Amino acid sequence: MMQSKKAEPANRSVLRTLTIVFIVCCCGWFTMELEILGVRVLSPYFGSAVYVVMGSVIGVFLLSLSAGYMFGGWLSRKANSKLLLAFNLIAAGAWLCAMPFFTGSVCDGIFNIGLDEKWGSLIAAIILFGIPTMLIGTVSPTAVRWLTKQASDSGFNTGMVLAFSTAASFAGCIVTAFYLVILSVQRTICASGIALVALGGAILLQAAIQGRKGTSNDVQGK
């Protein structure tokens, strides 16, 4: 009896860790998938002066992630960080699903203002990809917070989150660049959006079930 009672929480904690790692991996994947597709989306509007469009997209992704990390760190201190994170993922997903409807008008609009390829592609990348990338970026710090039970674990957990997220980014980058580019770009972005909404939805659902049970074991105490 005693043993089985102890084993159950251990199993649950492994499951919990795996779930958090899975969420982190998804976000790592989508970040790089979007980055590669971002270059592909912008080049018809701003040309194949490759380094210009590529530089803009990569730069904007880094800046957005940096904002997302900061924002995510701030969110992780909130009591309802799980709900906030789920909303972030749903918002990012919804943005991606809606993107096909405004990509053309945004890019043409920017081009027609008379901006050159450099500033034009930079501003277009900020408008199109800034917000969803920032929202996806909020996941990592929150995940670290969820995994960390005591201060001495913080380094290990941070390392684990970064490692898994970056490995998944590698996979997303390669698979997108080698294979997904064969498909419709807008549809791939839409499908990723739907996946993010589903992920956010699943987190909400889990939070709701847990809330009903009244056994919130989400990062108890301090």
Place this chain on the structure above:
Amino acid sequence: MCKTTLLFVVCAAVVLSAGFAADNDLGRLIFQKDSLYHRIFVSRRGPVVSLQFGRRSPVAIQSQVNLDDLRRHMLEYTELTFCGLLYQPQPKRMLVLGLGGGVIPRDMRHYLPQLDIDVAEIDPEIQTIARQFFSFREDNKLKVHIDDGRMFVKKQLRLDPVPKYDLIILDAFNSDYIPFHLMTKEFLEELKGVLAEDGAVVANVFYTNRLYDAEVKTFLAVFERCQAFYGAYSDNAILVAPGPAGRMLTTREAVEEAKMLQSKYDFAFNMQTIAKRLRPNPRPDRRARVLTDDRAPVNWLRKQQRKASPKSTH
């Protein structure tokens, strides 16, 4: 065993000698530079200068001129692009995307001295190289604009009134093929905006792989009509799409028109031979899909060979 070894030696000898011969074909490397876009090679053998991107493969030549005889077309496709004149015999303004060694604009400028030519070339190094090694000269009627082809067209569309071109020649290649954003439906629609009603779009493509079907299909989707001229010695095909007021040609009409052009312009090459390369009604494979900005799997299609040669199935 002995036979196998002998066979191997013979094969090796053939491969090696072919390799050397091929290397010698283009002659000595006289210039090499890494620009923003390509690794550029310029080779010279006697009076013949060749331009290559990416690798010094004897089959992938971007441009070639004979400095002793500038009127001679060293590559079949540059000559074939003159087929545009069969559709628009008196062009006043012409746009060329992709400069290379400048063979097409220079020769057009030579035969049609009244023609105003704009060339859009993305790589400033190519402009320098064309001047330095390929005896290319710009003047008030032949201007090179350093810009991405698509961006150049978009900027023309922004002008009021939009300038119209009677002939548009698409010849923008990188070391692999045409950049995808210069093949899509959206691009061709933008191009249509700068094409005169009775003008023609002339595109240099390759017909041996499945990308060709997609290109024909895309041309048909945008311009509704399209004809092709297939190279006799190369894998190049020239796609021609006349503007809404332009006409389609039968092979006979093309040859007649060529005769008139030949006597008018006195080309150093034979215009009638070009006209005879016409296949009036190229049909893309049924499975082919229009290339769009959203979906243009160009590398994937280019790796797949076409089943039937268009030459036999016109």
